[in-house]
Amino acid sequence: MSLRRRAALAATILGLLLWSGCGDVFRPVASPIPQNPGDPQPSKEAVVINNNNGGTGTAQRINSAGDTVTAVNPVGKGPVHGAWLAGGVQIYTANQADDTVSVFTVVTTAGDDTTTVVLPPGAAPGFVLGTTGVTTYVANSGLSSISAIDNGLNVVTRVVPVGRNPSSIAANADASKIYVANRTDGTVSVVQTRDFSIKTTLPVGSSPAWAVSSTDGNVVYVVNQGSGTVSVIDTTTDIVVGTVPVGTSPTFALFDKSLKRLYVTNRGSNSVTILKADVTPPVVLANVPVGSAPVSVTALADGSRAYVANSGSNTVSVINALNNTILRTITVGNAPVSIVSTPDASKVIVANRDSNTISDIRTSDDTVVATIPSSSPRPVWVTLQP
Numbered sequence: 001m002s003l004r005r006r007a008a009l010a011a012t013i014l015g016l017l018l019w020s021g022c023g024d025v026f027r028p029v030a031s032p033i034p035q036n037p038g039d040p041q042p043s044k045e046a047v048v049i050n051n052n053n054g055g056t057g058t059a060q061r062i063n064s065a066g067d068t069v070t071a072v073n074p075v076g077k078g079p080v081h082g083a084w085l086a087g088g089v090q091i092y093t094a095n096q097a098d099d100t101v102s103v104f105t106v107v108t109t110a111g112d113d114t115t116t117v118v119l120p121p122g123a124a125p126g127f128v129l130g131t132t133g134v135t136t137y138v139a140n141s142g143l144s145s146i147s148a149i150d151n152g153l154n155v156v157t158r159v160v161p162v163g164r165n166p167s168s169i170a171a172n173a174d175a176s177k178i179y180v181a182n183r184t185d186g187t188v189s190v191v192q193t194r195d196f197s198i199k200t201t202l203p204v205g206s207s208p209a210w211a212v213s214s215t216d217g218n219v220v221y222v223v224n225q226g227s228g229t230v231s232v233i234d235t236t237t238d239i240v241v242g243t244v245p246v247g248t249s250p251t252f253a254l255f256d257k258s259l260k261r262l263y264v265t266n267r268g269s270n271s272v273t274i275l276k277a278d279v280t281p282p283v284v285l286a287n288v289p290v291g292s293a294p295v296s297v298t299a300l301a302d303g304s305r306a307y308v309a310n311s312g313s314n315t316v317s318v319i320n321a322l323n324n325t326i327l328r329t330i331t332v333g334n335a336p337v338s339i340v341s342t343p344d345a346s347k348v349i350v351a352n353r354d355s356n357t358i359s360d361i362r363t364s365d366d367t368v369v370a371t372i373p374s375s376s377p378r379p380v381w382v383t384l385q386p
Helices: 003-020
Strands: 045-050 056-063 068-077 079-084 089-096 100-105 115-118 126-131 133-140 145-150 155-161 166-171 177-180 187-192 197-203 207-212 219-224 229-234 239-245 250-256 262-266 271-276 283-289 294-301 304-308 315-321 325-330 337-339 348-351 357-363 366-374 379-384
Touching: 045 079, 056 079, 068 079, 068 089, 068 100, 079 379, 089 126, 115 155, 126 166, 133 166, 133 348, 145 166, 155 315, 177 207, 177 219, 187 207, 187 366, 187 379, 197 239, 207 315, 219 250, 229 250, 250 294, 262 294, 262 304, 262 325, 271 294, 271 315, 283 325, 283 348, 304 337, 315 337, 325 366, 337 379, 357 379
Parallel strands: 079 126, 166 207, 207 250, 294 337
Antiparallel strands: 045 056, 045 379, 056 068, 079 089, 089 100, 100 115, 126 133, 133 145, 145 155, 166 177, 177 187, 187 197, 207 219, 219 229, 229 239, 250 262, 262 271, 271 283, 294 304, 304 315, 315 325, 337 348, 348 357, 357 366
16 A cells, blocks of 8 residues: 555545544543452341240340341350450350350351350359350359369359359450459459459448449449449459449449440449549549339440440430430330340340340430340340350
């Protein structure tokens, strides 16, 4: 082809391209670059312990996001408390009526993996403490002792005498020591877990009903129901470093790791005492009037509110954490006795003992969005997967 003919052909092609492009908008085509979507975040499971009036109980697993029952595990007779192991895969329940502890995992089908750990006769277990270590601890209220369960073998390896009628157990940060509140004799037994020896026995107030650790494990707070006080134990020195008056007949306390506060429910005075707990001893910030016979409290992870289960008035009181006043009151089932909140602060779950229901509260508008029948009568404890 001659040079002239090549030039003419090139001009023709260029003209066609320019004509075909008139009026069009240039749209670049981009090939997407695959991104790592990250690990999926499964919904946390709430487990509700149903006492069944001392009969064979159940542990009811509820999807906290979908408000649905995912599984039901049979446990022992008369369960009253449950606790997760670190990692949130296994849960242990204290079965008071048949002196056993039930163990199951939440990654398997309901009922096909429940293991029974037999405690000494007459143990009447009332509280379970799971730790970051290899041992779970059980308060044997009937025998004035604690049982140590090997988490791998699911057998009792030690039984340690403590004070009379142990009601609750807390631990320091590395679980090298546990603190057992002994209701009848008004003491706390400090047990060294490396050899299960009693390091010391500390006098506290009358009828200690509950013990809870600070997030860092440096302090254990003991709620003294009989004397209306909270005893403050330094876990480094194992000395009671303060005693703080609260309301009448306190029975439960929650440590709020977001605001570094301690919320104490005062059943006898229908109030919640809020303590500033980033100082030692803690300082009372407010005594907030709530509903009748408050017995449990939870705080939202975003630090905005606390929710109080009022067992006598069938309500949940919502406390504004900014000014420690009541925002609103929510009607739930009969005798709400245990309450938890989800890590994303979107839901609050309430166990209503006498109506055999579980209330699911949406925190964006404080509305009960689901009322779930309990899998057996008398739901008495609810705990959320860590």
